[in-house]
Amino acid sequence: MQKKDDKRTKNDKLVKHKTIASIVTPLGEGGIGKVMVSGPNAFTIVNKIFTGKGIADLQNAVNQKLYYGYIHDKGQRLDEVILHIIKKEGSFTGEDIVEINCHGGIRVVMRIYECLQSSGAEGVPQDALLQQSFENNKMDFVQKEALQAVVHAHTKLGVKVLLDQHAGALSSALRQGLEIIEGIERAFLKESWYHGAIIHTDQYRGEEKSLIPNLAREGREALLNEKMLSSLENHIRCLLETASLGMALTTPQVLVILGKPNVGKSTIINAILGEERMLVHHEPGTTRDYVSELISVHGVPFEIMDTAGIRDTEDILESMGIEMALEQLQRADKVMAVFDNSRPFDQEDAEILSALSSWSKKKNADDLHQNVNTYKIIPVVNKCDLAARLDRKKIESAVTQPLYSLSARNRDRLEDLKERLVGELDTTYKPMRPIVFTRRQYCLLAKADVVVKQAKNYLNTGDKTCMISGLIDELKKIFTACLEGHGTINIRVETTR
Ligand SMILES: Nc1nc2c(ncn2[C@@H]2O[C@H](COP(=O)(O)OP(=O)(O)O)[C@@H](O)[C@H]2O)c(=O)[nH]1
Ligand SMILES: [Mg+2]
Incomplete structure (x- = not known):
């Protein structure tokens, strides 16, 4: 059993008060590499392998100063380095830190890392530095998650929102929730x-x-009274509502573009991308396999996938592409189905609609929160600059969403399409707005939502009021677990994505 102040999560081991070393720059060819040493013996360990100009012992180093010198291994110079000394009072891990800035490249960085380990530091992945910071109460679990997610953020909006969560936006909203619970x-x-x-x-x-x-x-x-429980319920709902944006920012949504050959799928993607990156051709079937690109729409990342349509074909290469299109459809979070305004509705269009319908049924079955489903299918009528020969009613009767008419070639109404892609999300940046950004946080809050509704129900009906104190206790545990990262194992609630 874990002790009360033991902040280990299931997969992390305790690194508090250990001296750890980690390579914090990507391992590869580059100008600079950086290895961080953090822990009570950081100075004595680096002392063993460092000869510095004007400093004999790092214990005497001045906080936040840079020191020039050499790292050596068994008497041999290994690299010319600049050390950055951060004493524990002001360090983000809560321990003494030596940052070793060396030349980039795999060999140099690896050798310094190995030297540190043979001098007594424990080699760890860079996440362990965040873990140490968390264990030393320099940040809570949500703040740690935010910093981990910043590394993977794809857009400027993503970085800004995650840095706010690292600065404590969501944590204070969770603490506020805890205060309401304590009041209750x-x-x-x-x-x-x-x-x-x-x-x-x-x-x-x-x-x-x-x-x-x-x-x-x-x-x-x-x-x-009911008001107090309602205010907690409201607080939880407001937080849950931010989850679709938070998760969209941290995990790019897969957007699959579906349509028979030559409807202008690649042209639409190129127009969104703003450059002629994809092969566009007047002969049907040019896109023989799928092409995936990361795009940012109003700060929200999408992995956009062009496909080869799904018609029957004898061309082996093309049919492989079609198979892949169906495969990609399984991964899709959103589907854009494209139809050609200048050609009559035909069998291939009907097949697109039927693929769309089975996809949508499957998605609905997997998804408990169907409120976002209206945004998942985007039917597009392209080539509206040409005379209309398409029977739109056939499409309108098969999908519930409004059709988007555009001309990708003329880049006409493209902005509307982009708006539609992020329609369900409030993408305006509001500083320090709390945003739920991980599945873990979402699941816990969704569970809290169920619990508070149950308590409200008992209170309203006057039935089983004796159960309420247990539920209040559970709510407290859920909010604490969200902030501290433990006790999440038994909580399983379906999520939107
Ligand atoms: N007139 C017109 N032609 C278009 C439009 N969008 C695409 N095209 C043309 O349609 C052809 C097929 O486009 P492409 O993007 O390769 O179609 P895909 O097979 O669906 O990827 C190309 O010649 C494009 O220039 C449009 O909005 N208007
Ligand atoms: Mg194409």
């Missing part, structure tokens, strides 16, 4: 007391019955 707990205890008093009087001093309701009324302001 206090009120509930009080109510139980009053309730107890009433029963007691009823049983033993029935004659004084009339005094007691007055007493209860006096305390009523402080009593647990």
Whole structure:
């Protein structure tokens, strides 16, 4: 069993007060490489392998100063380096830190890393530095998750939002939630007391019955009422509503473009990308396999996939592409189905609609939160600069979403299409706005939502009110788990994505 102050999560080992070394720059060819040493013996360990100009012992180094010198291995110079000294009082790990800035390249960096290990530091992946910081209470678990996610952020909006969460935006909203819960707990205890008093009087001093309701009324302001639970429910709902943006920012949504050959799929992607990156051809079937690109639409990343349509074909290469299109469809978070305004609706278009319908059915079955489904299918009528020969009614009767008419060649109404792609998300940046950005956080809050609704129900019906204190306790545990990263194992609630 873990001790109370043991902040290990399931997969992390405790690194508090250990001296650890980690390569923090990517291993590869580059100008500069950096290895960080953090822990109580950081200075003594680096002392063993460093000869510096104007400094004999790093214990005497000045905080936040740079020191020039050499790293050596068994008397041989290994590299010319600049050390950055950060004493534990001001360091982000809460331990003494030596940052060794050396020349880039795999060999040099690896040798310094190995030297540090043979001098007594424990070699660890860079995430362990965040773990150490977390264990030393320099950040909570949500702040740690945010910093881990920043590394993988694809857009400027993603970085800004995640840095805000690292600075504590979501953490303070969670603490606020905890305060509401504690208020509820206090009120509930009080109510139980009053309730107890009433029963007691009823049983033993029935004659004084009339005094007691007055007493209860006096305390009523402080009593647990539906309002308090509703305010918690509201708080949780507001947080849950941010999850689709948060998760869209951290994990690019897969957008598959579907349509028979030559409807202009590649042209649409090129137009969104703003450059002629993809092969566009007037002969049907040019895109023989799928092409994937990362794009940013209003700061939200998408992995956009062009496909070869899904028509029957005898051409082996093309049919491989078609198979892949169907395969990619399984991965899709959103599908853009493209139709050609200048050609009549035909069998191939009908097949697209039927593929779309089976995809949508499957998606609905997997997805408990169907409110975002309206945004998952985007039917597009392209080539609206040409005379209309397409029977739109056939498409309109098969999909519930409004059709988007555009001309990719003329880049006409492209902005509307982009708006539509991020339609369900509030992408305006508001500084320090709390945003739920991991599945873990989402699952915990979704569970809290279920629990608070249950408590409200018991309170309203007056049924099983004795259960409420257990539920309050559970809510407290969930919020604490969200902030501290433990106790998540038994909580399983379906998510939107
Ligand atoms: N007139 C017109 N032609 C278009 C439009 N979009 C694409 N095209 C043309 O249609 C042909 C096929 O386009 P492409 O993007 O390769 O289609 P895909 O097979 O669906 O990827 C090319 O000659 C494009 O220039 C449009 O909006 N209007
Ligand atoms: Mg194409």
